[in-house]
């Protein structure tokens with residue numbers, strides 16, 4: 288019963304199919320359509336005329352950098368939260384993503400960041416891209432991690 292009444296509360300909108308000048312069709316809510324004086328441009332056309340919008344200039348729009356940046360933040364986070372108690376004596380010594388990217392370059396498909404010396408820090412000279420298999424081989428025997436006193 289409750290479910291039925293809740294469903295009845297849900298506003299019902301009318302959607303209209305609109306066609307942009309470029310031929311792309313999209314369905315939008317009719318009140319939005321009316322608000323725009325019955326004209327509509329699809330997203331790509333709406334942005335097409337702008338030369339100075341930020342899209343394409345940032346790290347987010349660079350697929351190479353994006354994968355690398357995710358690794359940067361993940362590594363940083365692992366150290367910060369001392370993931371699996373394995374990072375107690377490890378420091379994150381990169382000062383910026385730019386420094387990180389200069390060191391590692393774009394991330395190859397399926398690879399993750401590995402520390403060359405597993406007891407070393409995340410710092411220039413001690414990081415590389417490695418496959419999971421390579422990392423397992425490089426890892427010290429289990430349970431030899433030292434933790435912070």
Ligand SMILES: [Zn+2]
Pocket residue numbers: 307308309310311328329330331332333
């Ligand atoms: Zn369009």
